[in-house]
Amino acid sequence: QTQINAIVKAQMRKLTPIQNMLLTLYHLDELTIPEITAMTGLPSGTIKSHLARARARLRDGLAITLGERP
Numbered sequence: 001q002t003q004i005n006a007i008v009k010a011q012m013r014k015l016t017p018i019q020n021m022l023l024t025l026y027h028l029d030e031l032t033i034p035e036i037t038a039m040t041g042l043p044s045g046t047i048k049s050h051l052a053r054a055r056a057r058l059r060d061g062l063a064i065t066l067g068e069r070p
Helices: 002-013 017-028 033-040 044-065
Strands: none
Touching: 002 017, 002 044, 017 033, 017 044, 033 044
């Protein structure tokens, strides 16, 4: 479990700062899109777009790290 956390954190550091922040707010802090919109001032569509790109980059990075094809 600790090794997995370290791998995920390393991959999250490779995301852009905004992607990292939004992924953290949404998935780890469990804030809703409207809450994130109120907090950041970003439109909900922009947040959703950043989250989708962040998830894809994280998924691909983890696949490569774990020796799988993205």
